[in-house]
Amino acid sequence: xxxxxxxxxxxxxxxxxxxxxxxxxxxxxxxxxxxxxxxxxxxxxxxxxxxxxxxxxxxxxxxxxxxxxxxxxxxxxxxxxxxxxxxxxxxxxxxxxxxxxxxxxxxxxxxx
Amino acid sequence: xxxxxxxxxxxxxxxxxxxxxxxxxxxxxxxxxxxxxxxxxxxxxxxxxxxxxxxxxxxxxxxxxxxxxxxxxxxxxxxxxxxxxxxxxxxxxxxxxxxxxxxxxxxxxxxxxxx
Numbered sequence: 001x002x003x004x005x006x007x008x009x010x011x012x013x014x015x016x017x018x019x020x021x022x023x024x025x026x027x028x029x030x031x032x033x034x035x036x037x038x039x040x041x042x043x044x045x046x047x048x049x050x051x052x053x054x055x056x057x058x059x060x061x062x063x064x065x066x067x068x069x070x071x072x073x074x075x076x077x078x079x080x081x082x083x084x085x086x087x088x089x090x091x092x093x094x095x096x097x098x099x100x101x102x103x104x105x106x107x108x109x110x111x112x
Numbered sequence: 113x114x115x116x117x118x119x120x121x122x123x124x125x126x127x128x129x130x131x132x133x134x135x136x137x138x139x140x141x142x143x144x145x146x147x148x149x150x151x152x153x154x155x156x157x158x159x160x161x162x163x164x165x166x167x168x169x170x171x172x173x174x175x176x177x178x179x180x181x182x183x184x185x186x187x188x189x190x191x192x193x194x195x196x197x198x199x200x201x202x203x204x205x206x207x208x209x210x211x212x213x214x215x216x217x218x219x220x221x222x223x224x225x226x227x
Contacts, residue, residue: 004154034216041220041223042221043203043219043220043221044155044203044218045218046215049213051213089154098162099157099160100155102154102155102156103154104152
């Protein structure tokens with residue numbers, strides 16, 4: 001069964017600190033992996049998209065990595081800000097399909 | 113231009129009533145998805161529209177759910193005889209091809225509460 005699992009479920013960090021969120025997937029064959037940020041009461045917004053051949057992708061203070069061999073991805077947030085408080089969702093798309101498999105997200109809270 | 117918009121933003125309805133949720137996708141985007149997001153759950157696929165092709169309705173949880181997309185643009189998700197388990201946030205997303213990959217743009221969602 002195609003699945004996407006994220007850890008931790010929730011995380012609290014102090015402003016200015018770094019953090020790393022994990023995503024493991026079993027989707028096969030694999031096409032691409034996306035990380036989304038979802039603020040409370042808003043729709044998800046794309047942060048990064050990576051295909052099989054891409055190991056890392058950055059978007060400002062967000063850096064995503066992908067290991068397609070172990071089917072793992074991480075999202076690293078550098079120098080966190082209060083505005084980073086949100087849910088971060090890992091989404092995997094299989095090859096030859098228009099459907100996306102969504103993880104349940106990691107809820108991040110950044111404290112002043 | 114404007115992003116994906118959804119209306120209403122919040123809807124409270126009594127059990128057994130019908131509700132209609134609306135999605136206005138980004139102009140020119142040919143694909144449109146509806147998802148349901150329940151508390152603590154990942155987004156659940158409901159239905160997919162692509163151009164003039166027959167929609168993929170395989171994610172609709174029961175025959176009380178239906179959706180249509182008129183003129184390849186605006187879409188409406190209808191839930192008949194609502195039940196309390198239908199309470200969730202309903203998200204719409206439109207998709208465009210950017211280079212070698214598809215990019216999804218989500219609306220803000222409609223929070224449905226069935227009392």
